Amino acid sequence: MTRYDHKMQRLHLRHILAAGAVIEADRAQANYLINVLRLGEGDQLLVFNGSDGEWLARLNVTGRRACSIELVEQVREQTVSADIQYLFAPLKHARLDYMVQKAVEMGASALRPVMTQHTQASRVNLERMEANVIEAAEQCGIISVPGVLEPRSLKDLIGGWAKADPARRLLFCDEAEDSQNPLAELTRLAAQGPQPLAVLIGPEGGFSEEERALLRAQPFVTPIPLGPRILRADTAAVAALTMVQATLGDWGS
Known part of the structure; x- marks a missing residue:
C-alpha cells in the first residue's frame, strides 16, 4: 500500500x-x-x-x-483489505467506541454486533458505530472503509451461517480453551491458503456453556485461545486481530 x-x-x-x-x-x-x-x-x-x-x-x-x-x-488507487469480519458482543458506549475504532485500525473488513446470553448492552447505535468507523479511517489513512452490519443473536447467526456465508471460517476466541497458544492453530489455517474469516469475541461475562457447545459443534468454527490471562473485551479485540492479521491477514503481503 x-x-x-x-x-x-x-x-x-x-x-x-x-x-x-x-x-x-x-x-x-x-x-x-x-x-x-x-x-x-x-x-x-x-x-x-x-x-x-x-x-x-x-x-x-x-x-x-x-x-x-x-x-x-x-x-x-483503491485497495482491498483482507476479508476479516469482526463479530463482537456489544459493550457500553465509551468502550464500544474504542473497540470499533481499534477494529478499523487493525484492518477488519466489516463489524457486526452479536447478542449472547451474557451481553450487557441490549441495544446498539449503528449510526454511532458508523461514525466511529469513518473517524478511525480518516485518522489512520485507511481507504477501505469497513461495513457496519446489523446485529444478530449468536444462535441465529450460527444457524444461518452455512447458507449465508459457507466459505467463511469463524475463529471463536474461547477463554476456556485448554491451550494457551493461538499461533499453532492459526499457522495451520494459514497453510491452507487465503480464505474469508470472521473473528468472534464474547461479552464481559464470557460465553455460556450452551453457547460454547453450540460453537464447538460447528464444522466451520475454529476455537482459539488468547493467552493465559483473561482479557477485557476491548483488549481482546486488539489481541485477536493482531494475531490473525499477522498469520492469516494482509500484514505479510
Missing part, C-alpha cells in the same frame, strides 16, 4: 470520486473544514469514499459555512 501523507487532512465523502468532479460539502462538513480545521480558499486535503481510491482535492470556500471540494488527482 502506498503510504499516505499523514500531515494532510483527510475527509470521507459519500460521493463518486472522479477527476475534475466538484462536490458540494454538506453543512456539517463545511463547518468542520472552515471553522474547526480553519482551512481556507485553495487549501488542499485528501478525500476518499471507500471504493474510488484516495484523491487530492482543493477547497473552494463560498461562504462562512459553505464550500465545495474540487478533485485534482488520484493519489492512491
Whole structure:
C-alpha cells in the first residue's frame, strides 16, 4: 500500500470520486473544514469514499459555512483489505467506541454486533458505530472503509451461517480453551491458503456453556485461545486481530 501523507487532512465523502468532479460539502462538513480545521480558499486535503481510491482535492470556500471540494488527482488507487469480519458482543458506549475504532485500525473488513446470553448492552447505535468507523479511517489513512452490519443473536447467526456465508471460517476466541497458544492453530489455517474469516469475541461475562457447545459443534468454527490471562473485551479485540492479521491477514503481503 502506498503510504499516505499523514500531515494532510483527510475527509470521507459519500460521493463518486472522479477527476475534475466538484462536490458540494454538506453543512456539517463545511463547518468542520472552515471553522474547526480553519482551512481556507485553495487549501488542499485528501478525500476518499471507500471504493474510488484516495484523491487530492482543493477547497473552494463560498461562504462562512459553505464550500465545495474540487478533485485534482488520484493519489492512491483503491485497495482491498483482507476479508476479516469482526463479530463482537456489544459493550457500553465509551468502550464500544474504542473497540470499533481499534477494529478499523487493525484492518477488519466489516463489524457486526452479536447478542449472547451474557451481553450487557441490549441495544446498539449503528449510526454511532458508523461514525466511529469513518473517524478511525480518516485518522489512520485507511481507504477501505469497513461495513457496519446489523446485529444478530449468536444462535441465529450460527444457524444461518452455512447458507449465508459457507466459505467463511469463524475463529471463536474461547477463554476456556485448554491451550494457551493461538499461533499453532492459526499457522495451520494459514497453510491452507487465503480464505474469508470472521473473528468472534464474547461479552464481559464470557460465553455460556450452551453457547460454547453450540460453537464447538460447528464444522466451520475454529476455537482459539488468547493467552493465559483473561482479557477485557476491548483488549481482546486488539489481541485477536493482531494475531490473525499477522498469520492469516494482509500484514505479510
